Amino acid sequence: MSSKSETGFRPDYAVPPGETLKETLESLGMTQAQLADRTGRPKKTINEIIKGKAAITAETSLQLERVLGIPAAFWNNLERNYQETLARLREEDKLRSHVEWLKTFPVNALIKAGWIKKAASPVQQLQELLNFFGVAGVAEWRKQWESPQAVYRKSLAHASNAHAIAAWLRKGDIEASKMTCQPFDAAAFQKSLEQICRLTMEPPEKFQPRLKEACAAAGVAMIFVPELPKTRIFGATRWLTPNKAIIQLSLRGKSDDHLWFTIFHEAGHILLHGKKAIFINMGEDGCADGNLKNREELEANRFASDFLIRPKPYKEFVGRARFDNSSIKSFANEQGIATGIVVGRLQHDRVIPYSRGNSLKKRLSFARQ
Numbered sequence: 001m002s003s004k005s006e007t008g009f010r011p012d013y014a015v016p017p018g019e020t021l022k023e024t025l026e027s028l029g030m031t032q033a034q035l036a037d038r039t040g041r042p043k044k045t046i047n048e049i050i051k052g053k054a055a056i057t058a059e060t061s062l063q064l065e066r067v068l069g070i071p072a073a074f075w076n077n078l079e080r081n082y083q084e085t086l087a088r089l090r091e092e093d094k095l096r097s098h099v100e101w102l103k104t105f106p107v108n109a110l111i112k113a114g115w116i117k118k119a120a121s122p123v124q125q126l127q128e129l130l131n132f133f134g135v136a137g138v139a140e141w142r143k144q145w146e147s148p149q150a151v152y153r154k155s156l157a158h159a160s161n162a163h164a165i166a167a168w169l170r171k172g173d174i175e176a177s178k179m180t181c182q183p184f185d186a187a188a189f190q191k192s193l194e195q196i197c198r199l200t201m202e203p204p205e206k207f208q209p210r211l212k213e214a215c216a217a218a219g220v221a222m223i224f225v226p227e228l229p230k231t232r233i234f235g236a237t238r239w240l241t242p243n244k245a246i247i248q249l250s251l252r253g254k255s256d257d258h259l260w261f262t263i264f265h266e267a268g269h270i271l272l273h274g275k276k277a278i279f280i281n282m283g284e285d286g287c288a289d290g291n292l293k294n295r296e297e298l299e300a301n302r303f304a305s306d307f308l309i310r311p312k313p314y315k316e317f318v319g320r321a322r323f324d325n326s327s328i329k330s331f332a333n334e335q336g337i338a339t340g341i342v343v344g345r346l347q348h349d350r351v352i353p354y355s356r357g358n359s360l361k362k363r364l365s366f367a368r369q
Contacts, residue, residue: 014085016052017078024068039063055079091137092123098138102126104163106228113226115171133170152278161230165280168228169236172248176221176240179212183243184219186271192218193267193307200260200308200338204364211263215247220270222263223248235262237269238278245270256362257344260337261304268303269296308341323352325360338362 025035032050036043041060048054056064061075099122107125110116116132119125126138135141145152145166152169156162182188192214199207208224215222221240227233227250236248247266249259262281269279273296317331323346332339340361346352 012089014082014089016082017056017075018050018052020078021056021064021075022050024070028068035067038067055083091127094137095123095126098126099123101138102129105129105167106161106164106230109164109228110167113228115167132167156280161228164228164231165233168225168231168233168250169238169248169278169280171225172223172236172246173240175223175225176244176246176248179216179221179223181216181219181221181244184245189215189218189220189267190271193264196263197308198336200256200341201336219243220245220247220267225250227252233280233282234258235266235281236279237266239275242275245275254364255344256338256340256364259364260308260341261344264304264307265300268300268307272296272299272303305345308337309335309345314345318346318349318351323357325357328357328360 025032032046033043035041036046039046039060041063045054045060049056049060056075056079058072058076061072061079064070064075065072102122102125107116107129110129110132111118116125116128119128130137130141133141133144135144145156152166156165195214196211199210202210212222221244223246225248231250232252233250234252235250237246239245247263247270249262249266252258265281266279269277273279277296279296279300313331313335320327328342328346329339332342335342343352343357343360346357347354
């Protein structure tokens with residue numbers, strides 16, 4: 001039995017080049033012994049090639065070309081295809097024992113999103129998944145993502161669906177690697193954040209390209225990747241290289257206050273924390289491990305809060321004790337930020353209940369990458 005894939009015919013058996021050589025000799029009426037004499041190869045070697053026990057070397061292919069009149073490239077291609085098929089069949093046999101592991105990933109969602117192709121069999125689907133992650137096998141995947149040395153391990157340890165989040169992060173790595181960014185410059189990135197604050201009042205079709213451009217100029221790849229089922233993730237920050245950081249955002253929580261707080265929260269991680277850590281934002285206050293008192297998460301929260309709304313004017317505004325829609329809009333305009341950001345901050349600080357002010361928030365939709 002065989003299967004057909006995107007790349008063409010995939011036999012589940014391997015035909016040694018010796019079969020073709022045997023048929024060629026029969027059509028010419030030439031014996032193995034005669035071929036051995038004409039090529040100068042031992043009779044045993046010719047017999048082992050025909051039985052598939054010995055390979056056709058580059059030297060032998062040239063000898064066959066001279067004796068049989070069939071180009072050396074033909075024999076070399078037969079041998080190469082045979083060895084590749086053998087290797088693939090051995091790999092597929094090895095992967096069959098890991099088909100259950102494949103079920104821990106949201107495969108249908110990955111296919112629907114176009115991140116991987118739909119394959120003809122579970123083993124081939126597993127190969128597609130490994131290709132997506134850029135690893136040779138399941139053991140290599142585990143070493144990359146689950147071993148004590150893996151940089152992602154701590155971040156994924158208590159995640160809602162660690163394998164789904166791993167796939168989401170991997171997609172971010174792939175997209176970020178395609179982006180051209182200047183070498184990271186902390187001062188330039190800090191300055192770009194001032195410009196980005198003014199983008200909060202723009203619609204997505206205007207701020208999204210300008211946001212990505214401003215970040216790229218400072219060495220930060222800003223990536224929008226739709227969330228996968230059961231990830232419940234808002235954003236993540238990490239370093240692709242020592243000179244290129246990634247801020248990866250999902251399309252979860254599409255109101256403007258959630259989006260902009262997440263962006264500046266992740267920016268805080270880049271500016272305040274090391275280049276070896278990975279930060280995964282699973283909610284307004286929490287990180288991936290659910291530790292709300294995580295020092296670095298609290299620092300990133302404070303950075304985002306203070307950068308979006310300067311502490312002194314915010315304190316003065318709260319002291320006025322007037323939080324009708326008109327006063328909130330007026331304060332937001334004074335600060336040069338979206339009104340929804342002010343509402344979200346007031347709700348978070350319990351200055352107003354979560355039931356108030358929501359009409360001032362904007363629901364956002366994005367151009368997906």
